[in-house]
Amino acid sequence: MEKEISQAVIRRMPRYYRYLGELLDAGVERISSNELSSCMHVTASQIRQDLNNFGGFGQQGYGYNVQYLYDEIGKILGLNETHNVIVIGIGNLGQAIANYVKFEKLGFKIVGLFDVNPALKGKEVRDIPIRMLEELPEFVKTTRVDIAALTLPKQNAEATAAQLSSLGVHAIWNFAHVDLDDVEDMVVENVHLSDSLMQLSYNIANHKK
Amino acid sequence: MEKEISQAVIRRMPRYYRYLGELLDAGVERISSNELSSCMHVTASQIRQDLNNFGGFGQQGYGYNVQYLYDEIGKILGLNETHNVIVIGIGNLGQAIANYVKFEKLGFKIVGLFDVNPALKGKEVRDIPIRMLEELPEFVKTTRVDIAALTLPKQNAEATAAQLSSLGVHAIWNFAHVDLDDVEDMVVENVHLSDSLMQLSYNIANHKK
Structure with missing residues (x-):
């Protein structure tokens, strides 16, 4: 992570992580940014902007792979280490x-x-x-x-x-x-x-x- | 309060209230925005901007009356009611x-x-x-x-x-x-x-x- 990312963005990441964890528990494999947006009460453009800070993880026309995005956000948050x-x-x-x-x-x-x-x-x-x-x-x-x-x-x-x-x-x-x-x-x-x-x-x- | 004030501003108000309470406990009667800025690690212009959302409480060349500002922020936060x-x-x-x-x-x-x-x-x-x-x-x-x-x-x-x-x-x-x-x-x-x-x-x- 070379560039400085604002704490406002960082503050939202655990929330993404939490929602993605719930989607995983519910067996959801992929989700569009619009769907994610509606369940999180955050605009789709906010989600895209936030994730673009870390390189973005969506695919045009496919949306997000829930497990992949969950794992990547976990890594960003340092949760891959104890x-x-x-x-x-x-x-x-x-x-x-x-x-x-x-x-x-x-x-x-x-x-x-x-x-x-x-x-x-x-x-x-x-x-x-x-x-x-x-x-x-x-x-x-x-x-x-x-x-x-x-x-x-x-x-x-x-x-x-x-x-x-x-x-x-x-x-x-x-x-x-x-x-x-x-x-x-x-x-x-x-x-x-x-x-x-x-x-x-x-x-x-x-x-x- | 007629206009909508952003939650980011609101989030900082309890912190102002806390610092002003400590200043009061220490017997400080007035403080310049620069002094307040340096003890709170917030820029003086941020403090002025934040307080201006509520009408501003400082006097040019005098700074802030600590008790007055403390009481006013308390009212803004609804702390005048139980x-x-x-x-x-x-x-x-x-x-x-x-x-x-x-x-x-x-x-x-x-x-x-x-x-x-x-x-x-x-x-x-x-x-x-x-x-x-x-x-x-x-x-x-x-x-x-x-x-x-x-x-x-x-x-x-x-x-x-x-x-x-x-x-x-x-x-x-x-x-x-x-x-x-x-x-x-x-x-x-x-x-x-x-x-x-x-x-x-x-x-x-x-x-x-």
Whole structure:
């Protein structure tokens, strides 16, 4: 991938992947861009434009081969590789993530759980023991960690992110209520649940009118 | 709000609100668009453009009054009104949402919890009893419900959304792994955690290169 592709395009790719997966489950082998467009509520030209960023995958008059397109988008999204994930902060949200089997099907494997609360030490979620955060430096020496999910309070997020970077973990899936854009050599995906709730609130207020 | 404002702009407003809240907490009374720009990693012209959609709030040579801008953005986002929220599906994610006190500070009040698992009946999360989903029609007769958070399996999401609409609940905060764009007279905000994880995966793959 030589050219820079906008994050708006990237944001739509998982959705294509999801719909194509459902089509595959339903036994659909090929689909026209018009049909794909109508089930996804995206214009056919948007779909063509998006996919053309990666070379395009359709054939004039044939449409898309669902399996092929699904596999190619999977590769674009890096899903042909397994990602080892640790979760830091094993409250309800951390547990929800540790328990979400769907992620494993996509190649995201939970390999470690960490917290600072001694009461959690040695407890398990899906047979994975909860370790104390101070054990993290030892842990990464023997286990490859590709992604750290941060489900911890905002005030601890930045220090933990800096520590992760120094330990060679360079991707964070961040649920803490703070943007982590300043951490050096770190790929960050922020999931701000309050932000999404506020966007919903806006749309409720403006739907009524 | 007469004109349609793009969802891309709306998506940035909660982030402005969050940063302004932090500035307020830090005792900052006014800020130039350049300063706001540098702490938010957004260009000053982007900030001005975004705010101009709502009439603009800055004064030439003075910058922004932080409290005023915070309050105005809060109003734009509908945060001057309280929203009553129910959570349907009290697994780990549903519990995480029910426990997240931050939401309450923004005026989102959890008023009911529902599940279909009889084993959960009568258990409580933060003093709110878990009710059976079949009690929902009775519940909405006596309690105003503005938003339903759906933290339930994908296969139940569409039927539940349709039921909510028929019961007069017209906003869904959807965590189920399916888009709910087809439900009539319903404002939907989808939070697809897998999609966000896939976007992170893409950015990891393309960061290396």
